Amino acid sequence: MTQQSIDRREYNITAYTENQVGLLNRIAIIFSRRKINIESLNTSPSEVEGIHRFNIVVVETEEVVRKIARQIEKQVEVLKVYFNPNEDVIWQEMALYKVPTDVIAERALVERLLREHGARAVVIRKDYTVFETTGHREETDKLLTVLQPYGLIEFVRSARIAIIKDSQGFHHKLREFERTEPSHEVSENDYLNSRDKVFTM
Amino acid sequence: MYSNPQPQPAPTSPETAVATTEPATRTLSGAEATLHALLAEDVDTVFGYPGGAIIPIYDALYDFKEQLNHVLVRHEQGGIHAAQGYARSSGKVGVVFATSGPGATNLVTGLADALIDSTPLVCITGQVFAHLLGTDAFQETDILNITTPITKWNHQVTDASEIPEALAKAFYIARSGRPGPVLIDITKNAQMQKADFAPYQPCTHIRSYRPRPVVRPEYVAQAAALINQAKRPLVLWGQGVLLGKAEQEFKQFIEKSGIPAAWTILGAGALPTGHPLNVGMLGMHGNYGPNVLTNECDVLIAIGMRFDDRVTGRLDKYAKQAQVIHLDIDPTEIDKNVKATVPVWGDCKETLPLLTELVEARSYPKWRQRFLDHDAEEIAAVIQDELFPTSDELTMGEVIQQLNELTQGEAIIVTDVGQHQMVACRYAKLNHTRSNITSGGLGTMGFALPAAIGAKYGAPERTVVAVIGDGGIQMTIQELGTIMQTGVNVKILLLNNQFLGMVRQWQELFHDRRYSFVDIASPDYVTVASGYSIAGRRVDNRPELQTALREMLEHPDSFLLEVMVTKENNIFPMVPQGCGVGEIRLK
Numbered sequence A: 001m002t003q004q005s006i007d008r009r010e011y012n013i014t015a016y017t018e019n020q021v022g023l024l025n026r027i028a029i030i031f032s033r034r035k036i037n038i039e040s041l042n043t044s045p046s047e048v049e050g051i052h053r054f055n056i057v058v059v060e061t062e063e064v065v066r067k068i069a070r071q072i073e074k075q076v077e078v079l080k081v082y083f084n085p086n087e088d089v090i091w092q093e094m095a096l097y098k099v100p101t102d103v104i105a106e107r108a109l110v111e112r113l114l115r116e117h118g119a120r121a122v123v124i125r126k127d128y129t130v131f132e133t134t135g136h137r138e139e140t141d142k143l144l145t146v147l148q149p150y151g152l153i154e155f156v157r158s159a160r161i162a163i164i165k166d167s168q169g170f171h172h173k174l175r176e177f178e179r180t181e182p183s184h185e186v187s188e189n190d191y192l193n194s195r196d197k198v199f200t201m
Numbered sequence B: 001m002y003s004n005p006q007p008q009p010a011p012t013s014p015e016t017a018v019a020t021t022e023p024a025t026r027t028l029s030g031a032e033a034t035l036h037a038l039l040a041e042d043v044d045t046v047f048g049y050p051g052g053a054i055i056p057i058y059d060a061l062y063d064f065k066e067q068l069n070h071v072l073v074r075h076e077q078g079g080i081h082a083a084q085g086y087a088r089s090s091g092k093v094g095v096v097f098a099t100s101g102p103g104a105t106n107l108v109t110g111l112a113d114a115l116i117d118s119t120p121l122v123c124i125t126g127q128v129f130a131h132l133l134g135t136d137a138f139q140e141t142d143i144l145n146i147t148t149p150i151t152k153w154n155h156q157v158t159d160a161s162e163i164p165e166a167l168a169k170a171f172y173i174a175r176s177g178r179p180g181p182v183l184i185d186i187t188k189n190a191q192m193q194k195a196d197f198a199p200y201q202p203c204t205h206i207r208s209y210r211p212r213p214v215v216r217p218e219y220v221a222q223a224a225a226l227i228n229q230a231k232r233p234l235v236l237w238g239q240g241v242l243l244g245k246a247e248q249e250f251k252q253f254i255e256k257s258g259i260p261a262a263w264t265i266l267g268a269g270a271l272p273t274g275h276p277l278n279v280g281m282l283g284m285h286g287n288y289g290p291n292v293l294t295n296e297c298d299v300l301i302a303i304g305m306r307f308d309d310r311v312t313g314r315l316d317k318y319a320k321q322a323q324v325i326h327l328d329i330d331p332t333e334i335d336k337n338v339k340a341t342v343p344v345w346g347d348c349k350e351t352l353p354l355l356t357e358l359v360e361a362r363s364y365p366k367w368r369q370r371f372l373d374h375d376a377e378e379i380a381a382v383i384q385d386e387l388f389p390t391s392d393e394l395t396m397g398e399v400i401q402q403l404n405e406l407t408q409g410e411a412i413i414v415t416d417v418g419q420h421q422m423v424a425c426r427y428a429k430l431n432h433t434r435s436n437i438t439s440g441g442l443g444t445m446g447f448a449l450p451a452a453i454g455a456k457y458g459a460p461e462r463t464v465v466a467v468i469g470d471g472g473i474q475m476t477i478q479e480l481g482t483i484m485q486t487g488v489n490v491k492i493l494l495l496n497n498q499f500l501g502m503v504r505q506w507q508e509l510f511h512d513r514r515y516s517f518v519d520i521a522s523p524d525y526v527t528v529a530s531g532y533s534i535a536g537r538r539v540d541n542r543p544e545l546q547t548a549l550r551e552m553l554e555h556p557d558s559f560l561l562e563v564m565v566t567k568e569n570n571i572f573p574m575v576p577q578g579c580g581v582g583e584i585r586l587k
Helices: A003-007 A023-032 A062-074 A101-106 A108-116 A137-150 A168-180 B014-021 B030-040 B052-064 B076-090 B108-116 B143-150 B160-175 B188-192 B217-228 B247-257 B288-294 B348-358 B365-387 B396-407 B419-427 B448-458 B477-486 B501-510 B525-531 B542-554
Strands: A009-018 A040-045 A051-060 A078-085 A089-100 A120-124 A128-135 A154-157 A161-164 B026-029 B045-048 B069-072 B094-098 B121-127 B153-157 B181-187 B194-197 B233-237 B261-263 B278-281 B299-303 B323-328 B342-345 B412-415 B436-438 B464-469 B491-496 B535-539 B559-564
Touching (some): A009 A023, A009 A161, A023 A051, A023 A062, A051 A062, A051 A161, A078 A168, A101 A108, A108 A137, A137 A154, B030 B160, B045 B448, B052 B094, B052 B181, B069 B477, B076 B448, B108 B121, B108 B143, B121 B160, B121 B188, B160 B188, B181 B188, B217 B299, B217 B323, B365 B396, B365 B419, B396 B464, B396 B542, B412 B419, B412 B448, B491 B542, B525 B559, B535 B542, B542 B559
Parallel strands (some): B045 B094, B233 B261, B233 B299, B412 B436, B464 B491
Antiparallel strands (some): A009 A078, A089 A154
């Protein structure tokens, strides 16, 4: 193992951005250009209307992540970027598990497993039941492993969302930003559904 | 830079105030609004090529012929390189028109070149109707996603009402901060659509974009302290000095501090080549002194340069003994390749005067003598034979030397890529800034001919000499048609060594002289030029060289001079790949 691969660890990149068509690509190619795999990517609103928030997880060295964070922040429509190792963030991922209902009904063990892992039933149908858990990767993984022998039909896990433990600093600036310069509406293509009405060559 | 057409100051009476501060709108097509925006941004020249999806803009242009000079190029790549040449010679934003699909994709090389060389451009591409996006319509291509990695910013407009704001942002982003290319893709319906437009508002601020970093005086003070205790300081400057229009501030800094200064090829000319503190060119084929002494200086002051690998050679053998001060406007450049002891983030137009004030007036006679000693070595080993050869055949260096004698350093030299580029950059005499236009970061062969056309439009009062090799000229030779049609006066100095010379040199030195596909045939260039009604001449001997160069320069119009030079000359000095700058070879 090279020294570099030893120093690689999970980093959580948090980017505050404008809400613009095409920005996801502009950010994604900063990683793909360097052949860095994105382990997880979530885009969502932030606490301030009109300002978007990206949560991106990569496994890399601090040096590489610092440079990437600067490259992201350099983009015209990006306001601010932070990067943190896992210990500096509170993070969660959500997972959904689809299990045959008869297995749960008939086997007390399965019900206990679900309860032990804090799973919650989202949908219960005659043929299947969908459970949900939220937690760290190991927690959602563990339930996946234990359910596998019981006819697990489908599994999906969400991207990671993370909150920086020490992030008071930017919150006020964000509010100030939005107060002094309100966000623009997202500009989208209004013509895609009106093909028949438009003149064509 | 330009006046902001704000409404007139409000009159005293409140009732009339409401009436007059309401800006007068007018009804225009999106295409007309596009051209009005260009005029408001002080654009005088556009390089372009029409096509289906941009016809409405060209239709509107028909009525703007008096105000906007449109140069019809022969290929969109020629158009964008011309716009780059224009931007580099004038310091203004270069503007390009191209149609959708192939017209737009032909811009790709120029966009990549402009991004890596920080050239301000606004490219306007036509696009299929908005309702056809994603249907594989005729000449539809996803140019926004194709160009995302090679533009500073890009944006698609699908509605006429968005045009003025999009263009205002485009110009602001292209020219502010670290400049770069911007592409605005306008769908055909948006060009045709009529809308009511308020008077044009230039963009002066985008909330998520900070092109002008706030200068931190404590870092300037730290930098000055380091400089003031230095024994052997060395300045490396790059294009940032030109982009910041800080040539005067730079000269004052150098002259007060007395520090020898070396340049990257994009920085050439910011300080005249004849200035006593100009110690020459950096990098793989740069001068011997600045390369060797980079590894002996105690404080290295990098100004508006990015430590490109062609400048640094092997990083683990680069200036390890030095404390590094890095002045740059782009924070991603700080610590990217070389760790800075003191980063000075800011526009060098602002930071240099602050630094000049704090540094002591000094001179370093012993240290400067080291550069002169290395120069003497380089002259003996390389330069004498290159500029004043005794062999029968002509060398590239003597052509540039003779050219210098005639131009006296007053011309703009536009170069292509390869051996002739290194020779021209090494030996061209430059008295003025914005006089060396070349494709540095991307190394785009075919750049010079169109870029020279654009450079002449950007600086019509100056002589423009395009120095091109026999490989590069064949990549964009179609632009002779642009010269023919516009009558633009460009001097084409073709250095023909009948090889793709730089690759041949590498094959000779590092691949056992296995000359793999570097033997390139040429047409009769003088005949080709005459087919385009461009005068030309070919020389292959020393006695004729100077008269031929004189004929080229004195000719009232464009002129192509083909000089047959020795076939297998190598460019030295050279820092071989994988070596440190201290291992630079003289032969």
